[in-house]
Amino acid sequence: MKKFFTTLSNIWKIEDLRVRITNTLLFLLIYRIGSYVVLPGVDANVLNTQRGKEGLLGLLNMFAGGSFSRASIFALGVMPYISASIVVQLLGIAVPYFTKMQKEGESGRNKLNQWTRYLTIFITAAQAYGYVRSQVPENARLIADPTTFYFLTAVTLTAGTLFVMWLGEKITDKGIGNGISLIIMVGIIASLPGSIVEEFKSRFINGGGGPILFIVEMVALMAVVMFTILIVQGTRKIAVQYAKRIVGNKQYGGVRQYIPLKVTAAGVMPIIFAQALMFIPATIGSFWPKVASSSIVIALSNYTTWQHNVLFAILIILFTFFYTAITVNPNQMADDMKKNGGFIPGVKPGQATSSFIDGVISKITLPGSIFLAIVAIIPALASMVHINSQFARFFGGTSLIILVGVVLDTLQQIESHLLMRHYDGLMKTGRIKGRTAVPTAAGTTPPAI
Template sequence: MKKFIETLKNIWTIDELRQKIVVTLALLITYRLGTHIVLPGIDPNALEAVKGKTTGLLGLFDQFAGGAFSQASILALGIMPYISASIFMQLVTILVPQFQKIQKEGESGRKKINQWTRYLTVLVTVFQAGAYITYLQSPGYKEALIPAYEPFFVISTIILLTAGTLFVMWLGEKITDKGLGNGTSLIIMVGILARLPQSFLQEFTAKNSKGGGGVLVFIIEIAILVAIIMGLIVLVQGVRKIAINYAKQIVGNKQFGGARQFLPIKVNSAGVMPIIFAQAIIFIPTIFAKFDTTGDFMKILNDHSNGWYMLIYSVLVIGFTYLYTAIIFNPKQIAEDLKRNNGFIPGVKPGQPTADYIGSVMDKVTLPGAILLAFVGILPGVAQKLGVTGGFSSFFGGTSLLIMVGVILDTLQQIETHLLMRQYDGLMSGGRIQGRQAVSSSPIG
């Protein structure tokens, strides 16, 4: 405990780190305040009956938006349109040669792609805003609409939702530039954590009610949740190391190379992206259905505990894991870089044989990683089937838990880097904290 207090003091004594923490907290608080501002034309008092009642994929969307979706807030769409646009642009820059050239132009190319991403975010937000307006006109929310404001409701809502998403996007960029950690990831994590106390209390109340199982069952659930988190940390940080040797070079009187290093192949190289891709694909029919989930097929897609949903979801996650890993991981490029720097894998010829070897190792490592990722994705539905309340079950796995674990690891890694740079002790005595920064350059880390 004494060491922990000393570490906190060290963190606060570093001026740069203290400023980053203050800026990050101020911007996150601003975001949380914005989620409670209700759209014009809606009576906030009439929303009490439907607040927090969204379930399935809409519940997940609401969780990412920090509850703003169900509260009909001006930030109801949150950061998700920007993430969708960023993912699309990231794939385009990898798959389209013209965009690859622009990306390689350096800072100017990056600014162009960022600007196009913002334009695409506006288009995505306007499209989703139209669907959200239809959702607000459904039973439950329709009663909260103020009749006198109805002629202006559609246009004002589209403008405000678009402005709200752009504001959240700006907050995320400012946190990344001036604060601590990845801004977009932190905004999503804060939205998820905002619902944890309420979900925790609901689960505790449910277990203490008649026939709920009592405190013992609740303690067992907490123990299982802690075990799942520990397993996720292993999944996020797990690597398969390939030994790399570098040939000795003598220049003048100095010797270079001859060192032995390792090429780390992550078990989960794709990070949380396959789960987000899978949920995005499943969510598309919901958007085209104007958020109407009453149909039989839509009920399956919005029920996490449904067996068919789990099967479809698992297949999509495994498929996208291999697809995204193949996109971001290029064995041929790695083999060329090794050859250029006089590096080689012991027992493997340089060039194409090295690329084939790295590719085969990557495939073998990706398979268990993909299966574990799919299992993590369906854990909330499994927990719900076993009697855990809907809100609390979402913390047993899926995107929510993966993002929280990954973002916390990344943030702690940045804090530890600042401490070690100034010759303070790190946060861990058993070794350095590893984050996900080398995994992906996507907006969610």
């Protein structure tokens, strides 16, 4: 405990770090206040707050911190921006024009950021129309003219998303950590206290097993968190030797370094893609009632059935290999290594190095994808043992992986500030490691979520 208070004192002594943490908290507070501001022309008293809390919409509502179900001006959150970032990243792989921009350094990144912002506007406008049609009932609309209401709401939601995107960029520049990731994390954490309270009531008040079962659930949650940290930080290091170079009177190179290849280089993206596909049967069933009554559609639409979870796990494994293949480029890594005079001991430079790295990635991606699949289906297993569905989401899946990754990244940045000023780190032994970035197909890293 003494070490903890000493660390807090050291953090407060560093003016730059103190200002950055204060700025981050203030920006996040603005976001949370805005998440309770209802859209103009919508009667909040008539809204059904239970709508949009289940299925894929429930996942979006969690990312938006409950704004989605409250019809807030921040209802769409930063998800349109994340979608635009992923599209631009994929364009950088498939379209030569975008690939060239990714290789132009700072100026190229600025151009890509502009393209991402423009695309965010179009995606938000399209999603805003769909949101109003599906989530805001007619009896909650205070504006009689549908055209006026749709236009006003679309403009407001688009402005809200752009404002949240601006907040995220300001947090990154003037705060601590990745702003967009922190906003998503705060939205997820916002529902955690209420979920714990509901689970507490179900165990203590409603005779659902008493304190022993509740304690077992909390211990299980901590075990899952530790397992997720192991997955997020797991790396396979490849030794790289650099040749000696004499420049003037100084010697460069001649040292051994390591390329850290992540066990889960795809991050949380395979789970997001797989979840999107798993909601297709329910969507088809909403248009064709006869199809919805079939046993296959019913089984695949229920996330607690074994058919749903087996297919979900298979999709995650496949998407992990797919996303790793398009984001991690062994050829580029081998070329960069050759240009800088580096080589892997026992492996010839060039194509042999590329094949070696590709083989290592293939070997570590399989266990990584299996681990991701296990983490993804744990919430369904928790629901099967009668854990509250809202609380069960924190036992794994997208939300837990994002929480663990963002917290590790933020703590790593705080520790870096402490170490630069000759203070001890946050831990007595070792150093906190964030999500290690690996070179991608175009020299950039995937969206930090």
